[in-house]
Structures are given as C-alpha cells and as structure tokens.
Amino acid sequence: MFIRHLLSKSFLGNPRILQLHSVMEKPCVLATTFGAPGAIYQCFAPVIEKHFTVIPHEEFVNNKHHFAHKISAVFVWGGALKVDRNLLQILPNLKVVVNGGVGVDHLDIPLINSFGIKVCNTPHVVDNATADIGMALMLATARNLIYGHNYSASHETEEWDLPESSMGTDVSGATLGIIGMGRIGYKVAKRASSFEMKILYHNRNRRKEEDEKAVGAVYCEKMDELLQKSDFVMVVVNLSPDTQKLIGWRELSMMKPLGTLINISRGPVVDQEALVHALQSGVIRAAALDVTYPEPLPRSHPLLTLPNVIVLPHMGSHTVGTSQLMVERMVTNALAALSGDQPTDEVKA
Numbered sequence: 001m002f003i004r005h006l007l008s009k010s011f012l013g014n015p016r017i018l019q020l021h022s023v024m025e026k027p028c029v030l031a032t033t034f035g036a037p038g039a040i041y042q043c044f045a046p047v048i049e050k051h052f053t054v055i056p057h058e059e060f061v062n063n064k065h066h067f068a069h070k071i072s073a074v075f076v077w078g079g080a081l082k083v084d085r086n087l088l089q090i091l092p093n094l095k096v097v098v099n100g101g102v103g104v105d106h107l108d109i110p111l112i113n114s115f116g117i118k119v120c121n122t123p124h125v126v127d128n129a130t131a132d133i134g135m136a137l138m139l140a141t142a143r144n145l146i147y148g149h150n151y152s153a154s155h156e157t158e159e160w161d162l163p164e165s166s167m168g169t170d171v172s173g174a175t176l177g178i179i180g181m182g183r184i185g186y187k188v189a190k191r192a193s194s195f196e197m198k199i200l201y202h203n204r205n206r207r208k209e210e211d212e213k214a215v216g217a218v219y220c221e222k223m224d225e226l227l228q229k230s231d232f233v234m235v236v237v238n239l240s241p242d243t244q245k246l247i248g249w250r251e252l253s254m255m256k257p258l259g260t261l262i263n264i265s266r267g268p269v270v271d272q273e274a275l276v277h278a279l280q281s282g283v284i285r286a287a288a289l290d291v292t293y294p295e296p297l298p299r300s301h302p303l304l305t306l307p308n309v310i311v312l313p314h315m316g317s318h319t320v321g322t323s324q325l326m327v328e329r330m331v332t333n334a335l336a337a338l339s340g341d342q343p344t345d346e347v348k349a
C-alpha cells in the first residue's frame, strides 16, 4: 500500500500539515482556496477531507506534474478556478467537476462533457438562503436600512433629525414582480405572500394553478406587463444566452419611477450601464444587487457610490447551514460519480 505524506497549506493559506492521506484510499480533489469560498473551506474542510485528499489550487499550480494524474474531482465555487481546455487536458483521471451552488453559467459544460467528465451542482440546498437574501435586499432598500445604520453610527447631536429623503417605501401591500419562477423564485413568492404583497410573475412556463393559488401569484405572459405594474422587480433567472442583459434600458424605462430593481440571479442579466443611467436620472427609485459584473466591482464603480444602491458581495447562499449542506452535497455527488453511480445532481448541456 502506498502511503503518501502530503505537506500542504490550510485552505486559507496558513501553513499546516494535513492529515496523513493514503492516495489509494482517498481520491484527490482539486479545489479553489481564495475569494468567498475561503470561509467555506475554513468551516467545512473536514467534511471534504473525510473522503478526499484536497489539493489547493495554489499548490497544484506550483507542482502540476506531481498532482495532475492523481486528481479525479474538481470542486469549484463560481468562476474562481477556470475549468478550461488547458486544465482538462492535463488531468487525465478527472471524472467529475462539482460546483458549489446552483448556477453553472461559469462552466463550459459541453466542453467538460466532451472529455467524458460529468458536471454536478448543488440545487435545492441554496433555495431558502437565496430567497431570504432577496427579501433582505428588498426590505433593506425599501426601508433605507443602510442609510439608517450609517445615520445612527455618525449621529452626533442629542436629537435625531431624519431628513425627508430617509423615509422608506412600504413593502406590505406593494406589488412584487418576480422574473424567473423556478424553485428560488417560488420561495421568494411564498415569503412575499406572508408580507401581504401582491405578486406578479413572469416565467418561460406558467406554474400549476395550485402553485399560483398557494401564494396568490398572477402570471404575466409578457414581462413588459410585469415591469409596468410592479413596485419591486426581483430577477431570479439563470444566466444563459437568452437572459444576458434581459433587463436593459428599455425594460428599466418601463418600470415605475418609484420602482426598485433587485437582482439575486447573475450580474450579466442586467445591463449595468443602463442601470447606472436609470438610477442617476431617476428613471427608477433604487436597486439592490447581490450580483454584479465583474465580481467584485472596481471600487470606483458608480454602483458603489450612488446613494440609492445596495451592493452585496454575492452572499445569496452564504450562511453556515447552507454552506455545510452545499459542501455535503458536493461530496456526495463527487463520490457517486467516482464510484460509477449516477450523481443526483448531474447537470447536462
């Protein structure tokens, strides 16, 4: 039996010695170690290391020849690790690319499949947390929460003197238009229905009547109708060639002047230049974005300086519980693919 002692770095780059791994017993997984996933690694490395020898990407880059033939799975979170032809060509034993999260727009699935390699994602487990961030963004922008916090923190006199502009807009009773009524969109609708909102939705396919009834959602066959009638427009579609710049100047111009755009899908679904223009010229009231392009935005980007915008660093699924479920699901999918079983969450081109 070949026992290999792998000296490695921690997921966050702090030197430490990984446990002894038998590469014969544990398959090797290549994984990113920077950006937002850093926190996920820090918390859940043991879940992965129980089954895999983890080769952090930085380590792989420095010693490709040593690791390349051992790697049978790649774990990615977003586009931080580019799974391109160059990488695929040097990993002869790669069987599966597993994405943490549901969106796989950063992966070239036909290319990966053409190497005989499966692609998996982690649907379902991110739905609640992502719907929650949509609601959180809607409430935060409607009620000027960021302004309120900054006001409290910087206030120096004995009495508060809130300006008229700090007055929020009501959520209860308002109309929410949901563009993209898949699993996450529907979870948003459930939440919004408890907030006594009127709900419109636009989707490629109309939901079943009982689904609509359960949340009081009204289908708009034409997205334009939803844009014209909604106080809050929330974008929850997948990014695809069809949804690239789905919301541009034309669509923003159709929204109510007191309307707010919330994007929890992918940055490129919204034409950012058009959005900046719409926000600067008062075509819409505000925007609240979990996603942008690029991510992160350059610090000088107008979206980061406008007072009527909230920008988050793509935190939709970023909770302890959801991250743990994602990592567990990534491991389960990878193990299934490596043992020749059908992974539950294989994504096909």
Ligand SMILES: O=C(O)[C@H](O)CO
Binding pocket: 078, 100, 101, 102, 103, 104, 126, 316, 317
């Ligand atoms: O795709 C997803 O599930 C979230 O955006 C996290 O990346």
